[in-house]
Amino acid sequence: MLRDVPLPMSARQVASIVEAQDAPIALWSGAVSSGKTIASLLAFLIRLTVAPDTGLIVIVGRTLQTIERNLLDPLQSTALFGPLAQHVHHTPGSTTAVILGRTVHLIGASDARAEGRIRGATIALAYVDEATLLPQTFWLMLLSRLRVGNQSRLLATTNPDGPYHWLYRDFILRNAEVGLTNWHFTLDDNPSMDPAVVTRLKAQYTGMWYRRFILGEWCLASGAVYEMFDAEKHVVDVMPAIKRWTAVGIDYGTVNAFSAVLVGHGDDDRLYVASEYRHDSRVAGRQLTDAEYSRNVRSWLANVRHPGQREIRGVQPQWIFVDPSAASFMNQLWSDQVPGIAPAVNDVLDGIRSVSVALGSGVLRFHRSCAGLLGELPTYAWDERAAERGEDKPVKANDHSADALRYALHSTAHEWRGLIRPKLEVAA
Known part of the structure; x- marks a missing residue:
């Protein structure tokens, strides 16, 4: 045989x-x-x-x-x-x-x-x-x-x-x-295995994922979830022209923060988190309704400036991926005839892995204006008590923009994984 x-x-x-x-x-x-x-x-x-x-x-x-x-x-x-x-x-x-x-x-x-x-x-x-x-x-x-x-x-x-x-x-x-x-x-x-495929696979995984999926180690999920995040490398003040506005990811919250992030595909074949909308009712002292959130998200997207063409405002992303538990908000967006609405793929570990792959391979960048997301990424950590029970789970705190990012990237992973190149090519 x-x-x-x-x-x-x-x-x-x-x-x-x-x-x-x-x-x-x-x-x-x-x-x-x-x-x-x-x-x-x-x-x-x-x-x-x-x-x-x-x-x-x-x-x-x-x-x-x-x-x-x-x-x-x-x-x-x-x-x-x-x-x-x-x-x-x-x-x-x-x-x-x-x-x-x-x-x-x-x-x-x-x-x-x-x-x-x-x-x-x-x-x-x-x-x-x-x-x-x-x-x-x-x-x-x-x-x-x-x-x-x-x-x-x-x-x-x-x-x-x-x-x-x-x-x-x-x-x-x-x-x-x-x-x-x-x-x-x-x-x-x-x-x-083609050696080029091996090189690409090694470029796709970093940190814990590299140890598990490349080295085959049974290792603990501990410390920062996105340990490969480096503000000096990943945060930019100037973005290239965006040839396609790929997706918005939305993490819905009423008492907790409501967060939306906009991801675009730059003409340098990198992904850029170009803008964010965030409403924290604890900070603002006021909760918003679904209708108000819908209006605010639409207004935010209508006023996003295009990189290199500051006089042009307004983007229409191909997809708007919403926290799948937020059924009432999705219904509101559909009622308001917002195009491209879909429930996000909410597999937490697979989603974290997709974001890690984008970060570690050099495909992903963030505009400095996304203060809410950039404030969360360094502190987004694994739950070590859960790890001792045999579970890989992040701590559920200060993670709303991080979840929105996960929704946008993991729900479109099949589209952007082809952008990944070997590490030597993306080191810059």
């Missing part, structure tokens, strides 16, 4: 595939794009050919969509799996697939309630995508369902998390006791 795969395989990948066949729990962990998914899927396919007929075969991911994107799409790619791809059949949206003639059940496990989907089942073979994102209760239930004698197997992949995460603390550190075999992968373990 290894001979059918057109991609070159490293000695470490091959060793993990072979050794995984006898491991009760096999875990591939480490850096992004390090070849662990391809190796683990090949190990899964080999194990599938000898899996007992008694018991279910399951693939588990955070959602059905992530299973389709991360696993089934690659499995159906002849460029990755050669002729084996012809034996992977799945209708998008279906909760089953047929792989090498065997029915495989696809299970999304985004919260603790997902354990009910496997309760009472007997499972012969399980594959888990991004194990750290699963609820611990689901993982434990899954282990209890692997009960086809000594023939049941669990194969899993993950990027590292914090050192207090349950997977690291209770399984990796106790690997011999729990029957787990763990292979740690780095970018150098993937011979099919």
